[in-house]
Amino acid sequence: MKNKITLKELAKLLNVSISTVSKALNDSPEISTKTAERVKELAKLHNYRPNPVAVNLKSSKSGTIGVIIPNISNSFFARVLSGIEAEAQRAGLQVITYISNEKLEREKQICDMLTTGYVDGVLIAVAEETQRKKEFDHLYQLVDYGIPVVLYDRINFDIPADRIGIDDVGTFADVTRRLLAKGIKKIGIATTIHHMGVGKLRIDGYKQALPENRTFYIANSARPEVLKEKTEKMLVVDKVEAVICTDYVSTMRVYRTAYEHEINIPKDLKVIGFIGKEFANFLTPSISYIDQFPEEMGAGAMQLLEARLNNYNKDKSNSERILKTSLVDLESTRF
Amino acid sequence: MKNKITLKELAKLLNVSISTVSKALNDSPEISTKTAERVKELAKLHNYRPNPVAVNLKSSKSGTIGVIIPNISNSFFARVLSGIEAEAQRAGLQVITYISNEKLEREKQICDMLTTGYVDGVLIAVAEETQRKKEFDHLYQLVDYGIPVVLYDRINFDIPADRIGIDDVGTFADVTRRLLAKGIKKIGIATTIHHMGVGKLRIDGYKQALPENRTFYIANSARPEVLKEKTEKMLVVDKVEAVICTDYVSTMRVYRTAYEHEINIPKDLKVIGFIGKEFANFLTPSISYIDQFPEEMGAGAMQLLEARLNNYNKDKSNSERILKTSLVDLESTRF
DNA sequence: CTGAAAGCGCTTACAG
DNA sequence: CTGAAAGCGCTTACAG
Structure with missing residues (x-):
């Protein structure tokens, strides 16, 4: 068990003071080139x-940032984390990961812990339960404590923080219009996140794009059995010609239901999923999907935070960054 | 921007010494009940x-552990991280996440950084490139530095560290035997990780289970096009009756190839995948898979580390924990 | 150019 | 039972 060498020990070996060693290593102009070299050489040797x-204690910084993730099994968030980590690495920051499991209670605990000074800033996608119960006190608490907060992905809250996400309404309106433009009339939407902000917006986008008096077909439930029933009704009874999905689970649900009822994709049913390319390309048939570039969102969130950390007091207004999405056409929407 | 209150300020408000406040809050028996109560009350108030x-500077601990993940987009590792985080939370430890992206160079950088004292211990799944190049010096360096290391998932290396993983040989031998028992003769294996330790072991298990003189069918490549070709040969030319897959990508590749060549699963081809339940159940048809309980592996890794942290010097021998796997039968192996 | 001193916020042996 | 002092490993204004 090698022991780490300290400034003090280095100073003793060099017969100079601790201050001198410290300054030399930090390239202070106060120190003579000669001494600086001696110090650096020995430091390197050891x-x-x-x-x-x-260092953190002196500077009252921790050099770490906290990332709160609602659900890491969701590959979207895993990829966001990847983007965050890459950017943090570049900035020399450590990333502490917290998983809320979509629970308010856990999220509160985490925020509580974060106020004790573990981190210099926080990136958060607000938990589902938190949104449902509209309890944001713990987030305000973070902000009040002077800890910079950046919201990512789930951003439509009235909290004074920077944020980065996609244009949910615009994206879904656009996708819906594309289907309409191809002559498809009966378009449905499937979702398990209709009670969350992003879910509502996505449904809004879908609705906005449909012509007046056009019927909405919506299969919405967070409960698997109910979602299954509603999806079956939409596909088998209502016989929609296309379905747009707002999330991973609803996408897979639509696929399974079509399969179980021998509805051919894309001949009888077009499907646009909201899943990652790592799934979309491999499904049978491959599925057209909305790419929201998770790694970019993570990197962008981190950049917003860095900007805050570097001049926290100078700029009080909050910034919002909206990322472009992209519809990738694969087999499930072929004509 | 609320400023955090310190012991010093608390002491001044109470007209006692810093020591007294510190002891009171740490439930030292030295302090009178009365004083202790006063102190705690004010502390709570503020x-x-x-x-x-x-605290860390005093104790020379960081209260954090480092987790090195090769690839977070792989839902297996995401779920392992989830298990680690849950267990760390229970133990009051912070988890710093590092992503190696399967790169040796990045892994070295991370290890280098970790020796500076950011973390009390490290959990690592060794990067693919590291295994391929057999360069483990940076890992030895961690160990030599006295930082407890636990290997998870990828564990067949000669490094003095605790480890947790599955019985790769046994699992694949067992699965192969099950297919044989159903009367299936031509069994193939598909893999993209054949050059990694776990991959080799899984292939070994498959080979061991096959009777003497039985032909091995192996589609192995980390390059998508090559894997595709080899898989096509195996399914279309060799016409195997079943394929066992060692990883996510090969599993999806087999599915796609069967779909593209209109080979019916499970009628003409049985498939056993190595993917998570979050995919397996939703595929069309759903796919029988080997569950390796990622969350348990994460929690178990964390527990091994905790044991080390709590009595590092007492027990020098390294422990190994092998988790049970379980074959889940779904549609892709129906007869 | 170098070093002694103070201080970041805590804990803990030691003295009273 | 309470407090002064030392110290964890650094940085940095200040003195020389």
């Missing part, structure tokens, strides 16, 4: 690294 | 929380 905890 | 950085 593979000296400043103890980050001590 | 929502006092000890600065973790200062």
Whole structure:
């Protein structure tokens, strides 16, 4: 068990003061080139690294940021995390990961812990339960504590924080219009997240794009059995010609239901999914999907946070960044 | 921007010394009940929380552990992380996440950073490139530095560390035997990880289970086009009756290839995948899969690390924990 | 150019 | 039972 060498030990070996060693290593102009070289050489020899905890204590920074993820099994969030990590690495920051499992209680605990000074800033996608119960006190608490907060993905809340996400309404309106333009009349939407902000917006986009008096077909439930029933009704009874899905689970549900009822995709049913390319390309048939570039969202969120960290007091107004999405055409919408 | 209250300020408000406040809050028996109560009351009122950085500096611990993940988009690792996070939370530890992207260079950087004292321990699934190049110096370096290391999932290396994984040989031998028992003769295996330890073991298990002189059918490549070709040969030319897959990508490849060549699953081809339940149940048809309980692996890895952290010097021998796997029968293996 | 001193926020042996 | 002091490993204004 090798022990890490400290400034003090280095100073003793060099017969100079701790201050001198510290300054030399930090390239202070106060120090003579000669001394600086001696110090650096020995430091290198012993593979000296400043103890980050001590540095943090001095600077009252932690050099880490906290990321709150609602559900890491969702590959979207996993990929967002990947983008965050890459950007944090570039900025020399450590990423502490917290998983809320979509639970308000857990999210509160996490925020509580974050106010104690573990992190310099927080990236969060607000948990489903939190949105449903509209309880945001713990988030305000973070902000009041002076901890910069950036909302990602789930951003339509009235909280004074920077945010990054996609144009949910626009994206879904656009996709709906594309189907209409191809002459498809009966278009349905499937969702398991209709009670969440993003879900509502996506449904809104769908509705806005449909012509007046056109019937809406909506299969919405977070409960698997209910979603299944509603999807079956939409596909088998209502016989929609196309379905747009707002999330992973509803996308897969539509696929399964079509399969079970021997409805041919894309001949009898076009499907546009909201899933990642790592699934979309492999499904049978492959599925056209809306790409929301998760890694970019993560990197962007991190950049917003960095901007805050670097001049927190200068700019009080909150910024919002909306990322472009892209519809990728695969087999499930072929004509 | 509320400023956090410190021990010093608390002491001043109470007209006692900093030591007294500290002891009172830490339930030292030295302090009178009366004083302790006064202190605690005020601390509560001001929502006092000890600065973790200062505590860490005193204790020479960081209260955080590092998790190195090769590829977070792989839902297996995402779920492992979920298990780690849950267990860490229980133990009051913070989890810093690092993503190696299967790269040796990045893994080295991470290990380098970890030796500076950011974390008390490390959980790692060794990157693919690292395994291929057999360069483990950076891992030895961690161990030499006295940082407890736990290997998870990818565990067949000669590194003095605790480890947790599955019985790859046994699992694949068992699955192969099950197919044989149903009277299936031509069994193939598809893999994109044949150059990795776990991949080799899984293929070994498959080979061991087949009777003498039985032909092996192996579609192995990490390159998508090559894998596709080999899979096509296996399904179309060799006409195997069943395929066992060692990983997510090969599983999806087999599905796609069967679909493209109109090979009916399960009538003409049985498939056993190595993917998570979140995909398996939704595919069309649903796919029988080997469940390796990722969350349990994560929690188990964390527990091994906790054990190390709590008595690092007492027990020098390394422990290994092998988790049970389970074959879940769904539509792709129906007779 | 170098070093002594103060201080970041805590804990804990030691003295009283 | 309470408090002064030392110290964890650094940085940095200040003195020389």
